[in-house]
Amino acid sequence: MAQNFTKLRHGVHSDNSTKFDTIKNFITENIFLISYYAI
8 A cells, every 4th residue: 555655756756756765665664564563
């Protein structure tokens, strides 16, 4: 679901925002991994 949302945003925003979204997506995935292992 998050990946589909990111693809939608990529279609709307410029290349600059695409890089930011990719970084933000990467951080979000890491947060999920960290919280998963923390439990």
